[in-house]
Amino acid sequence: MVIKYKLIKESHDSMARLGEITTPHGTFETPVFMAVGTQATVKTLTKEELEAIGSQIILGNAYHLWVAPGHEIVKEAGGLHKFMNWDRAILTDSGGFQVFSLANPKDISEEGVTFKNQKNGDVLFLSPEKSIEIQNALGSDIMMSFDECPPYPSTYDYLKKSVDRTIRWARRGLDAHQNRVTQGLFGIVQGGEHYDLRKHCAEALVAMDFDGYSIGGLSVGEPKTIQNQVLEFTTPLLPKDKPRYLMGVGSPGAILDAVERGIDMFDCVLPTRIARHGTAMTTHGRLIIKNKAFERDFTALDDHCDCYCCKNYTKAYLHHLFKSQEMLVYRLLSIHNVNFLLRLTENIRQAIKEDRFTEFKEKVYREYGLNDSNKDF
């Protein structure tokens, strides 16, 4: 296996687990949060800023990099790490999520998916083989299988057919994979909210012996209770000695709930996206920096935070920058928010180490206001 997972400790009262993942670009502990660098850049941030807050692995999007600058240019540059100046680990998605949000159901065939480039209207075709070709060219440490991500809700019959296709596509991707020494590949477990479909999918993928397993088809609009239920019955279907990745999840509440159910890896655009809209995640919940209340507030964003933003700037200054549409504020809030999730996962790891995860989870829920009807779930 290119990707090695070491289970370090399990909680006594939940499925929460502490582990360690080794990739060709570094080793890090899990649960881990991965900031998203869609277009070969974690929006507004440099490598040094990501390193300073302890980012060990980031995510790149195969679809976006295929469209621009093109995977061949990234390959010519020496791969995504070199192109974007990042020498720690990179995980790439397969493009499936973007493609299925652009494609019509009728354009999905056994061979692959036909869809339109959102920017210029070009007709494109993505298949398991093409997705792996793109990801091989990008040279990410961890690649994803090309899977179908059906919307929520979908009928049982549709999900059943879709899962079988996702399994066949996973096999085709595995066969197409060219860089087995330097790049790992994860299978993606689909199956909607149905235990039997998730089980069927997981067993078929586990038999193919991937480097790790993702849980897909969640965070697509289903209620929180369903997400938690699916995780509860799906993670036990996965091998203990491989990493488990919940795709597209990154709110503090959802991370805590998923760690409790045995998830190791997370990614989400949330921290950088809400930063650009002027929202900060703080110990005491979300904070909207443009609120008039902060006009003369000369204290830091979060008194429990030691990030670059909180150490050097006041809410009044950030408020002014945001109202003045100054780019610096998007960066400062991005640093803060990504740091917030990296510290959250760091504290989660420490809590698991000391076997007090449940207690820790309840404390964060309380402080962040997650017991209230907080949008951050």
Add this chain to the structure above:
Amino acid sequence: MVIKYKLIKESHDSMARLGEITTPHGTFETPVFMAVGTQATVKTLTKEELEAIGSQIILGNAYHLWVAPGHEIVKEAGGLHKFMNWDRAILTDSGGFQVFSLANPKDISEEGVTFKNQKNGDVLFLSPEKSIEIQNALGSDIMMSFDECPPYPSTYDYLKKSVDRTIRWARRGLDAHQNRVTQGLFGIVQGGEHYDLRKHCAEALVAMDFDGYSIGGLSVGEPKTIQNQVLEFTTPLLPKDKPRYLMGVGSPGAILDAVERGIDMFDCVLPTRIARHGTAMTTHGRLIIKNKAFERDFTALDDHCDCYCCKNYTKAYLHHLFKSQEMLVYRLLSIHNVNFLLRLTENIRQAIKEDRFTEFKEKVYREYGLNDSNKDF
């Protein structure tokens, strides 16, 4: 004097001079370039990035800070240095330049200028006293007198009346100045392209004994030959033991021409503004990063540059970021461009030190392509 100027060396064949300015926030050599931080931020950059490229003094705009967040909020924050997290020197303009670009001639009276806030339509009034009150609240190291900056061209009669008012306003500003121990104040020499008006203005201001002298009313659309001519006859009218500041000038060619005519200080939005439009200043002239030619160019922006951008990123990557409208590129190009002008002025100082300024100027003109019809003059 709050601001001390030490003349270190004069060129044998031009008016170029090497000096040293001491402010309450640090000492630096001149000629010096000041990056512009209009709204309490040098667009896209942090203090650390400015320090890393050797920025010793930056500029803030009294008008913009008066409008947002308001000079009183900045004062409450502990002054502009503290508000924006910058502990080296700051120079503020008087607001005059912005006000005169917004006001109608009929709204200019002896008392001051009435004009509309460009953002919300509020009617505002700025006078010499108000400008100094704002700048005192901001706490800049070097303040500017509130002057009238007439458009080019203006009639001799208008300029004559205007110069007399500028002189009276300079006196009023000096009288209104409250922080004489911590903030210096410059007078601004106006007078259009007329020697007698410039002389009249300079003599009147020198008699008031300001900390330094700015040359205003240039870079407002007049031909290069006129700008150079005005500098040639104006700098000799100013005392040798005080700094001389040419407002709003920052292209490589104009800096070289003005240094040759005895100017010590420069500011301009040019490097950060063109960076946001994807243009880099390089040893070999301007470079437009979106050009298709750079799509697969895996070399640095400028092979003679050791800035953070050039050490870590390729043209192909910058091209991709720019085409993808990723904010990081505006920052990287801003770092590069401000660094370019700081290195240019550093090399100018070294050349004056070794008394080979004229030779150096010709070399830069040749390499940058300034002898051709290059927009950068």
